Amino acid sequence: MPLPPTGDGTGSSVSAPPPRPAGTPLGLFDRYGRRATDMRLSLTDKCNLRCTYCMPAEGLEWLSKQAVMTAAEIVRLVRIGVEQLGVRELRLTGGEPLVRADLVDIISALRKAHPELPISMTTNGVGLDKKAAALKDAGLTRINVSLDSLHEETFTKLTRRPFLDRVLAGVDAAWAAGLGPVKINAVLMRGINDAESPDLLAWAVDRGYELRFIEQMPLDADHGWTRRDMITAAEIRELLSRDFALTPDPRERDGAPAERFEVRRRDPASADATGPLLGTVGIIASVTEPFCSDCRRTRITAEGKIMSCLFSREEFDLLGLLRSGADDEELAQRWQDAMWIKPKAHGMDHTGLGAPDFVQPDRSMSAIGG
Ligand SMILES: Nc1nc2c(ncn2[C@@H]2O[C@H](COP(=O)(O)OP(=O)(O)OP(=O)(O)O)[C@@H](O)[C@H]2O)c(=O)[nH]1
Ligand SMILES: C[S@@+](CC[C@H](N)C(=O)[O-])C[C@H]1O[C@@H](n2cnc3c(N)ncnc32)[C@H](O)[C@@H]1O
Ligand code: SF4
Numbered sequence: 001m002p003l004p005p006t007g008d009g010t011g012s013s014v015s016a017p018p019p020r021p022a023g024t025p026l027g028l029f030d031r032y033g034r035r036a037t038d039m040r041l042s043l044t045d046k047c048n049l050r051c052t053y054c055m056p057a058e059g060l061e062w063l064s065k066q067a068v069m070t071a072a073e074i075v076r077l078v079r080i081g082v083e084q085l086g087v088r089e090l091r092l093t094g095g096e097p098l099v100r101a102d103l104v105d106i107i108s109a110l111r112k113a114h115p116e117l118p119i120s121m122t123t124n125g126v127g128l129d130k131k132a133a134a135l136k137d138a139g140l141t142r143i144n145v146s147l148d149s150l151h152e153e154t155f156t157k158l159t160r161r162p163f164l165d166r167v168l169a170g171v172d173a174a175w176a177a178g179l180g181p182v183k184i185n186a187v188l189m190r191g192i193n194d195a196e197s198p199d200l201l202a203w204a205v206d207r208g209y210e211l212r213f214i215e216q217m218p219l220d221a222d223h224g225w226t227r228r229d230m231i232t233a234a235e236i237r238e239l240l241s242r243d244f245a246l247t248p249d250p251r252e253r254d255g256a257p258a259e260r261f262e263v264r265r266r267d268p269a270s271a272d273a274t275g276p277l278l279g280t281v282g283i284i285a286s287v288t289e290p291f292c293s294d295c296r297r298t299r300i301t302a303e304g305k306i307m308s309c310l311f312s313r314e315e316f317d318l319l320g321l322l323r324s325g326a327d328d329e330e331l332a333q334r335w336q337d338a339m340w341i342k343p344k345a346h347g348m349d350h351t352g353l354g355a356p357d358f359v360q361p362d363r364s365m366s367a368i369g370g
Protein backbone atom coordinates (compact mmCIF):
# COMPACT_ATOMS: atom_id res chain seq x y z
CA MET A 1 0.00 0.00 0.00
CA PRO A 2 1.47 3.41 -0.87
CA LEU A 3 2.37 5.82 1.89
CA PRO A 4 -0.24 8.54 2.27
CA PRO A 5 0.85 12.16 2.51
CA THR A 6 1.81 12.84 6.12
CA GLY A 7 0.92 16.49 6.07
CA ASP A 8 2.78 19.76 6.11
CA GLY A 9 3.17 19.94 9.86
CA THR A 10 0.26 22.33 10.22
CA GLY A 11 -2.34 19.64 10.67
CA SER A 12 -4.13 20.77 7.51
CA SER A 13 -3.66 17.71 5.33
CA VAL A 14 -6.51 15.22 5.21
CA SER A 15 -5.32 11.80 4.14
CA ALA A 16 -7.93 9.10 4.28
CA PRO A 17 -7.62 5.35 4.67
CA PRO A 18 -9.86 3.16 2.50
CA PRO A 19 -13.28 2.62 4.07
CA ARG A 20 -13.56 -0.58 6.08
CA PRO A 21 -16.09 -3.17 4.91
CA ALA A 22 -19.75 -2.44 5.50
CA GLY A 23 -21.27 -4.23 8.48
CA THR A 24 -18.09 -4.10 10.61
CA PRO A 25 -19.17 -3.47 14.21
CA LEU A 26 -18.72 -0.07 15.83
CA GLY A 27 -15.33 0.19 17.55
CA LEU A 28 -11.62 0.16 16.77
CA PHE A 29 -11.50 -3.34 15.28
CA ASP A 30 -8.92 -4.64 12.81
CA ARG A 31 -8.84 -7.36 10.15
CA TYR A 32 -7.29 -9.83 12.59
CA GLY A 33 -10.11 -9.72 15.13
CA ARG A 34 -8.37 -7.46 17.61
CA ARG A 35 -10.08 -4.48 19.20
CA ALA A 36 -8.15 -1.45 20.42
CA THR A 37 -9.44 -0.23 23.78
CA ASP A 38 -6.17 1.24 25.08
CA MET A 39 -5.61 4.74 23.70
CA ARG A 40 -2.09 6.16 23.80
CA LEU A 41 -1.94 9.83 23.16
CA SER A 42 1.23 11.84 22.66
CA LEU A 43 1.05 15.31 24.19
CA THR A 44 4.24 16.61 22.60
CA ASP A 45 7.22 15.50 20.54
CA LYS A 46 9.58 17.64 22.65
CA CYS A 47 11.83 16.20 25.32
CA ASN A 48 14.46 17.39 27.76
CA LEU A 49 16.51 14.15 27.65
CA ARG A 50 18.34 12.57 24.72
CA CYS A 51 18.20 8.84 25.48
CA THR A 52 20.53 7.12 23.05
CA TYR A 53 17.95 4.47 22.08
CA CYS A 54 15.37 7.13 21.20
CA MET A 55 16.71 10.59 20.28
CA PRO A 56 19.81 11.86 18.52
CA ALA A 57 22.28 13.91 20.59
CA GLU A 58 21.31 17.12 18.82
CA GLY A 59 17.57 16.54 19.34
CA LEU A 60 15.01 16.63 16.56
CA GLU A 61 13.28 19.44 14.79
CA TRP A 62 10.26 20.05 17.03
CA LEU A 63 6.76 20.47 15.66
CA SER A 64 5.48 24.04 15.63
CA LYS A 65 3.06 24.96 18.42
CA GLN A 66 0.36 25.34 15.80
CA ALA A 67 0.88 21.78 14.54
CA VAL A 68 0.37 20.21 17.96
CA MET A 69 -3.08 19.33 19.28
CA THR A 70 -4.55 21.88 21.66
CA ALA A 71 -6.07 20.87 24.99
CA ALA A 72 -9.58 21.27 23.56
CA GLU A 73 -8.73 19.08 20.54
CA ILE A 74 -7.29 16.40 22.80
CA VAL A 75 -10.39 16.41 24.98
CA ARG A 76 -12.62 16.09 21.94
CA LEU A 77 -10.72 13.16 20.45
CA VAL A 78 -10.64 11.33 23.77
CA ARG A 79 -14.37 11.88 24.16
CA ILE A 80 -15.02 10.34 20.73
CA GLY A 81 -12.75 7.42 21.60
CA VAL A 82 -14.44 6.75 24.91
CA GLU A 83 -18.06 7.52 24.10
CA GLN A 84 -18.25 6.12 20.58
CA LEU A 85 -15.43 3.69 19.99
CA GLY A 86 -14.95 1.70 23.18
CA VAL A 87 -11.71 3.19 24.53
CA ARG A 88 -11.41 1.99 28.14
CA GLU A 89 -8.07 3.41 29.23
CA LEU A 90 -5.92 6.35 28.30
CA ARG A 91 -2.16 6.77 28.50
CA LEU A 92 -0.55 10.18 28.09
CA THR A 93 2.93 10.03 26.65
CA GLY A 94 5.32 11.82 24.32
CA GLY A 95 8.05 13.12 23.89
CA GLU A 96 8.02 14.22 27.46
CA PRO A 97 4.50 15.03 28.68
CA LEU A 98 5.80 17.07 31.63
CA VAL A 99 7.22 19.72 29.29
CA ARG A 100 3.71 20.65 28.24
CA ALA A 101 2.76 23.76 30.22
CA ASP A 102 -0.97 22.96 30.20
CA LEU A 103 -0.55 19.32 31.30
CA VAL A 104 -2.45 19.74 34.58
CA ASP A 105 -5.29 21.54 32.80
CA ILE A 106 -5.51 18.79 30.18
CA ILE A 107 -5.77 16.11 32.85
CA SER A 108 -8.38 18.12 34.79
CA ALA A 109 -10.48 18.52 31.66
CA LEU A 110 -10.19 14.83 30.76
CA ARG A 111 -11.10 13.81 34.30
CA LYS A 112 -14.10 16.13 34.35
CA ALA A 113 -15.36 14.60 31.10
CA HIS A 114 -14.64 10.99 32.17
CA PRO A 115 -14.85 10.52 35.94
CA GLU A 116 -14.19 6.77 35.75
CA LEU A 117 -11.58 6.53 32.98
CA PRO A 118 -8.17 5.16 34.04
CA ILE A 119 -5.69 7.85 32.95
CA SER A 120 -1.99 7.00 33.24
CA MET A 121 1.14 8.77 32.08
CA THR A 122 4.61 7.66 31.00
CA THR A 123 7.31 10.20 31.85
CA ASN A 124 11.04 10.56 32.26
CA GLY A 125 10.37 12.07 35.69
CA VAL A 126 12.34 15.30 35.25
CA GLY A 127 10.33 17.96 37.08
CA LEU A 128 7.89 15.41 38.46
CA ASP A 129 8.84 16.26 42.04
CA LYS A 130 7.21 19.65 41.60
CA LYS A 131 4.15 18.46 39.70
CA ALA A 132 3.21 15.05 41.16
CA ALA A 133 0.71 16.37 43.71
CA ALA A 134 -0.97 18.65 41.17
CA LEU A 135 -1.23 15.79 38.67
CA LYS A 136 -2.86 13.59 41.28
CA ASP A 137 -5.28 16.36 42.28
CA ALA A 138 -6.13 16.94 38.62
CA GLY A 139 -7.18 13.30 38.32
CA LEU A 140 -4.21 11.33 37.01
CA THR A 141 -4.68 7.71 38.07
CA ARG A 142 -1.14 6.33 38.00
CA ILE A 143 2.31 6.85 36.55
CA ASN A 144 5.22 5.04 34.86
CA VAL A 145 8.66 6.61 35.17
CA SER A 146 11.56 5.70 32.90
CA LEU A 147 14.82 5.12 34.75
CA ASP A 148 17.61 3.03 33.26
CA SER A 149 20.32 3.37 35.90
CA LEU A 150 20.92 4.38 39.50
CA HIS A 151 24.50 5.38 38.75
CA GLU A 152 24.98 8.98 37.87
CA GLU A 153 27.58 8.32 35.21
CA THR A 154 25.61 5.59 33.50
CA PHE A 155 22.39 7.57 33.68
CA THR A 156 24.11 10.55 32.09
CA LYS A 157 25.68 8.41 29.40
CA LEU A 158 22.31 6.89 28.48
CA THR A 159 20.21 10.04 28.62
CA ARG A 160 22.96 12.52 27.72
CA ARG A 161 21.76 14.70 30.60
CA PRO A 162 22.93 14.80 34.27
CA PHE A 163 19.47 14.59 35.80
CA LEU A 164 19.50 11.38 37.86
CA ASP A 165 18.77 13.16 41.16
CA ARG A 166 15.83 14.97 39.64
CA VAL A 167 14.33 11.74 38.34
CA LEU A 168 14.78 10.00 41.70
CA ALA A 169 13.09 12.95 43.42
CA GLY A 170 10.28 12.65 40.87
CA VAL A 171 9.74 8.95 41.56
CA ASP A 172 9.58 9.60 45.31
CA ALA A 173 7.14 12.44 44.82
CA ALA A 174 4.88 10.33 42.60
CA TRP A 175 4.75 7.64 45.25
CA ALA A 176 4.09 10.17 48.01
CA ALA A 177 1.32 11.81 45.97
CA GLY A 178 -0.51 8.49 45.63
CA LEU A 179 0.15 7.95 41.93
CA GLY A 180 0.78 4.25 42.49
CA PRO A 181 1.28 1.58 41.53
CA VAL A 182 4.46 3.31 40.37
CA LYS A 183 6.02 1.43 37.47
CA ILE A 184 9.64 1.96 36.46
CA ASN A 185 10.71 1.37 32.85
CA ALA A 186 14.31 0.41 32.13
CA VAL A 187 15.71 -0.28 28.67
CA LEU A 188 18.79 -2.48 28.99
CA MET A 189 21.78 -1.68 26.79
CA ARG A 190 24.60 -4.15 26.36
CA GLY A 191 27.75 -3.23 28.23
CA ILE A 192 26.18 -0.08 29.64
CA ASN A 193 23.46 -0.88 32.20
CA ASP A 194 22.73 -4.61 31.71
CA ALA A 195 24.98 -5.74 34.57
CA GLU A 196 23.15 -3.33 36.85
CA SER A 197 19.79 -5.06 36.36
CA PRO A 198 19.75 -7.08 39.63
CA ASP A 199 20.62 -3.94 41.64
CA LEU A 200 17.92 -1.99 39.89
CA LEU A 201 15.42 -4.71 40.77
CA ALA A 202 16.57 -4.79 44.42
CA TRP A 203 16.11 -1.01 44.58
CA ALA A 204 12.61 -1.21 43.06
CA VAL A 205 11.22 -4.05 45.19
CA ASP A 206 12.62 -2.40 48.32
CA ARG A 207 10.51 0.66 47.63
CA GLY A 208 7.41 -1.10 46.34
CA TYR A 209 7.84 -0.07 42.69
CA GLU A 210 7.11 -2.45 39.82
CA LEU A 211 10.17 -2.51 37.60
CA ARG A 212 9.88 -3.51 33.95
CA PHE A 213 12.84 -4.32 31.76
CA ILE A 214 12.30 -3.44 28.12
CA GLU A 215 13.97 -4.98 25.10
CA GLN A 216 15.38 -2.21 22.95
CA MET A 217 13.36 -1.80 19.76
CA PRO A 218 14.49 -0.35 16.42
CA LEU A 219 12.87 3.02 17.05
CA ASP A 220 15.95 5.15 17.64
CA ALA A 221 16.33 8.27 15.55
CA ASP A 222 19.95 7.31 14.83
CA HIS A 223 18.90 3.96 13.28
CA GLY A 224 21.72 2.28 15.19
CA TRP A 225 19.72 -0.70 16.54
CA THR A 226 20.94 -4.20 15.78
CA ARG A 227 19.38 -7.51 16.82
CA ARG A 228 22.77 -8.76 17.95
CA ASP A 229 23.42 -5.87 20.31
CA MET A 230 20.06 -5.81 22.06
CA ILE A 231 19.62 -7.54 25.40
CA THR A 232 16.95 -10.24 25.04
CA ALA A 233 14.31 -11.25 27.56
CA ALA A 234 16.09 -14.59 28.01
CA GLU A 235 19.29 -12.74 28.90
CA ILE A 236 17.39 -10.50 31.30
CA ARG A 237 15.97 -13.53 33.15
CA GLU A 238 19.46 -14.98 33.30
CA LEU A 239 20.98 -11.74 34.61
CA LEU A 240 18.33 -11.48 37.33
CA SER A 241 18.83 -15.09 38.39
CA ARG A 242 22.14 -14.02 39.94
CA ASP A 243 20.16 -12.76 42.96
CA PHE A 244 16.52 -13.59 42.41
CA ALA A 245 14.14 -16.45 41.60
CA LEU A 246 11.33 -15.44 39.26
CA THR A 247 8.06 -17.35 39.00
CA PRO A 248 5.20 -16.49 36.63
CA ASP A 249 2.70 -14.04 38.10
CA PRO A 250 -0.65 -15.89 38.23
CA ARG A 251 -2.61 -12.75 37.30
CA GLU A 252 -4.07 -12.49 33.79
CA ARG A 253 -1.76 -10.70 31.33
CA ASP A 254 -4.79 -9.11 29.72
CA GLY A 255 -3.07 -7.78 26.59
CA ALA A 256 -0.28 -6.02 28.54
CA PRO A 257 3.16 -5.67 26.93
CA ALA A 258 4.84 -6.83 30.15
CA GLU A 259 5.06 -10.48 31.15
CA ARG A 260 5.08 -10.35 34.93
CA PHE A 261 6.97 -12.48 37.42
CA GLU A 262 6.86 -12.78 41.17
CA VAL A 263 10.22 -11.97 42.74
CA ARG A 264 11.83 -13.82 45.63
CA ARG A 265 15.41 -14.14 46.78
CA ARG A 266 17.30 -17.06 45.31
CA ASP A 267 18.71 -19.72 47.54
CA PRO A 268 22.40 -19.77 46.51
CA ALA A 269 22.67 -23.50 47.28
CA SER A 270 19.69 -24.77 45.29
CA ALA A 271 18.78 -21.84 43.02
CA ASP A 272 15.21 -22.23 44.32
CA ALA A 273 13.09 -19.36 45.55
CA THR A 274 13.51 -18.61 49.19
CA GLY A 275 11.95 -16.17 51.63
CA PRO A 276 8.90 -13.96 51.22
CA LEU A 277 7.45 -12.47 48.06
CA LEU A 278 9.34 -9.24 47.45
CA GLY A 279 7.27 -7.83 44.62
CA THR A 280 6.84 -8.27 40.88
CA VAL A 281 8.96 -7.54 37.85
CA GLY A 282 7.86 -7.23 34.24
CA ILE A 283 9.75 -8.04 31.07
CA ILE A 284 8.62 -6.34 27.87
CA ALA A 285 9.97 -8.56 25.11
CA SER A 286 8.68 -6.78 22.02
CA VAL A 287 11.43 -8.26 19.85
CA THR A 288 12.01 -11.85 20.97
CA GLU A 289 8.60 -12.71 22.51
CA PRO A 290 6.15 -10.40 20.72
CA PHE A 291 2.64 -9.84 22.00
CA CYS A 292 1.10 -8.44 18.82
CA SER A 293 -1.62 -11.09 18.53
CA ASP A 294 -3.30 -9.59 21.61
CA CYS A 295 -2.55 -5.94 20.84
CA ARG A 296 -5.20 -3.55 22.14
CA ARG A 297 -3.48 -0.24 21.41
CA THR A 298 -4.37 2.72 19.22
CA ARG A 299 -2.01 5.70 19.06
CA ILE A 300 -2.52 9.36 18.31
CA THR A 301 0.65 11.37 17.73
CA ALA A 302 1.12 14.90 19.07
CA GLU A 303 0.09 16.33 15.70
CA GLY A 304 -3.03 14.21 15.62
CA LYS A 305 -2.05 11.36 13.32
CA ILE A 306 -3.49 7.90 13.90
CA MET A 307 -0.81 5.21 14.15
CA SER A 308 -2.45 1.82 14.39
CA CYS A 309 0.87 0.13 15.26
CA LEU A 310 4.14 1.41 16.75
CA PHE A 311 5.82 0.32 13.54
CA SER A 312 3.18 1.58 11.10
CA ARG A 313 4.57 3.31 8.09
CA GLU A 314 1.10 4.57 7.26
CA GLU A 315 -0.45 7.25 9.39
CA PHE A 316 -3.75 8.98 8.96
CA ASP A 317 -4.53 12.53 9.82
CA LEU A 318 -7.27 12.98 12.40
CA LEU A 319 -6.39 16.51 13.51
CA GLY A 320 -6.46 17.92 9.96
CA LEU A 321 -9.91 16.44 9.53
CA LEU A 322 -11.04 17.88 12.86
CA ARG A 323 -9.69 21.31 11.93
CA SER A 324 -11.46 21.17 8.58
CA GLY A 325 -14.76 21.20 10.47
CA ALA A 326 -15.60 17.48 10.49
CA ASP A 327 -18.25 16.28 12.92
CA ASP A 328 -17.74 13.56 15.54
CA GLU A 329 -19.17 10.89 13.27
CA GLU A 330 -16.70 11.65 10.47
CA LEU A 331 -13.80 11.62 12.93
CA ALA A 332 -14.93 8.31 14.41
CA GLN A 333 -15.25 6.90 10.89
CA ARG A 334 -11.69 7.82 9.94
CA TRP A 335 -10.30 6.45 13.18
CA GLN A 336 -12.08 3.14 12.63
CA ASP A 337 -10.99 2.95 8.99
CA ALA A 338 -7.37 3.58 10.00
CA MET A 339 -7.48 0.91 12.69
CA TRP A 340 -9.14 -1.63 10.40
CA ILE A 341 -5.94 -1.86 8.32
CA LYS A 342 -3.67 -2.14 11.36
CA PRO A 343 -0.76 -4.43 10.48
CA LYS A 344 -0.74 -7.89 11.99
CA ALA A 345 2.56 -7.37 13.84
CA HIS A 346 5.58 -5.05 13.88
CA GLY A 347 4.19 -2.97 11.02
CA MET A 348 4.03 -6.03 8.72
CA ASP A 349 1.93 -9.14 8.19
CA HIS A 350 4.19 -11.13 10.49
CA THR A 351 6.46 -10.55 13.47
CA GLY A 352 10.13 -9.90 12.86
CA LEU A 353 11.83 -6.79 14.16
CA GLY A 354 15.16 -6.69 12.39
CA ALA A 355 14.11 -9.33 9.81
CA PRO A 356 15.29 -8.69 6.23
CA ASP A 357 11.88 -7.33 5.19
CA PHE A 358 11.46 -5.13 8.28
CA VAL A 359 11.66 -1.41 7.56
CA GLN A 360 12.21 0.90 10.50
CA PRO A 361 9.66 3.73 10.59
CA ASP A 362 10.97 7.22 9.91
CA ARG A 363 9.69 8.40 13.26
CA SER A 364 11.65 7.79 16.44
CA MET A 365 9.89 6.56 19.58
CA SER A 366 9.72 10.13 20.91
CA ALA A 367 7.91 11.33 17.80
CA ILE A 368 5.42 8.44 17.85
CA GLY A 369 4.52 8.42 21.53
CA GLY A 370 5.92 5.34 23.22
N1 LIG B 1 5.97 -3.47 20.66
C1 LIG B 1 5.27 -2.68 21.45
N2 LIG B 1 5.81 -2.24 22.59
C2 LIG B 1 5.05 -1.45 23.35
C3 LIG B 1 3.74 -1.08 23.02
N3 LIG B 1 3.24 -0.29 23.98
C4 LIG B 1 4.20 -0.17 24.89
N4 LIG B 1 5.30 -0.88 24.51
C5 LIG B 1 6.56 -1.00 25.22
O1 LIG B 1 6.25 -1.02 26.58
C6 LIG B 1 6.96 -0.01 27.24
C7 LIG B 1 6.22 0.44 28.45
O2 LIG B 1 5.09 1.16 28.10
P1 LIG B 1 4.36 2.09 29.14
O3 LIG B 1 3.86 3.29 28.43
O4 LIG B 1 5.22 2.36 30.31
O5 LIG B 1 3.15 1.27 29.68
P2 LIG B 1 2.51 -0.16 29.43
O6 LIG B 1 3.51 -1.20 29.78
O7 LIG B 1 1.98 -0.19 28.06
O8 LIG B 1 1.27 -0.19 30.42
P3 LIG B 1 1.00 -0.49 31.97
O9 LIG B 1 1.69 -1.75 32.36
O10 LIG B 1 -0.48 -0.61 32.00
O11 LIG B 1 1.44 0.67 32.77
C8 LIG B 1 7.17 1.04 26.17
O12 LIG B 1 8.28 1.81 26.46
C9 LIG B 1 7.42 0.20 24.96
O13 LIG B 1 8.78 -0.19 24.95
C10 LIG B 1 3.22 -1.56 21.80
O14 LIG B 1 2.10 -1.28 21.42
N5 LIG B 1 4.03 -2.35 21.06
C1 LIG C 1 9.19 7.44 24.16
S1 LIG C 1 9.15 7.54 25.90
C2 LIG C 1 7.94 8.83 26.15
C3 LIG C 1 7.65 9.17 27.57
C4 LIG C 1 8.81 9.72 28.39
N1 LIG C 1 9.62 10.64 27.68
C5 LIG C 1 9.63 8.59 28.96
O1 LIG C 1 10.78 8.43 28.57
O2 LIG C 1 9.08 7.85 29.76
C6 LIG C 1 8.18 6.11 26.44
C7 LIG C 1 8.95 4.86 26.71
O3 LIG C 1 9.55 4.42 25.53
C8 LIG C 1 10.74 3.77 25.86
N2 LIG C 1 11.58 3.72 24.67
C9 LIG C 1 12.10 4.74 23.97
N3 LIG C 1 12.81 4.30 22.93
C10 LIG C 1 12.76 2.95 22.98
C11 LIG C 1 13.31 1.91 22.18
N4 LIG C 1 14.07 2.17 21.13
N5 LIG C 1 13.04 0.63 22.52
C12 LIG C 1 12.28 0.36 23.59
N6 LIG C 1 11.72 1.29 24.38
C13 LIG C 1 11.97 2.57 24.09
C14 LIG C 1 11.31 4.63 26.96
O4 LIG C 1 12.22 3.93 27.75
C15 LIG C 1 10.06 5.01 27.75
O5 LIG C 1 9.85 4.10 28.80
S1 SF4 D 1 12.78 7.87 25.92
FE1 SF4 D 1 11.49 9.51 26.68
S2 SF4 D 1 12.96 10.71 27.88
FE2 SF4 D 1 14.20 9.49 26.58
S3 SF4 D 1 14.58 10.76 24.78
FE3 SF4 D 1 12.81 9.45 24.33
S4 SF4 D 1 11.07 10.72 24.83
FE4 SF4 D 1 12.86 11.62 25.86
Ligand code: SF4
Nearest residue numbers: 292295309310345346
Ligand atom coordinates in the same frame (compact mmCIF):
# COMPACT_ATOMS: atom_id res chain seq x y z
S1 SF4 E 1 4.27 -3.84 17.42
FE1 SF4 E 1 2.29 -3.06 16.67
S2 SF4 E 1 0.92 -4.82 16.69
FE2 SF4 E 1 2.72 -5.38 17.92
S3 SF4 E 1 2.11 -4.89 20.02
FE3 SF4 E 1 3.17 -3.08 19.21
S4 SF4 E 1 1.56 -1.77 18.37
FE4 SF4 E 1 0.69 -3.80 18.67
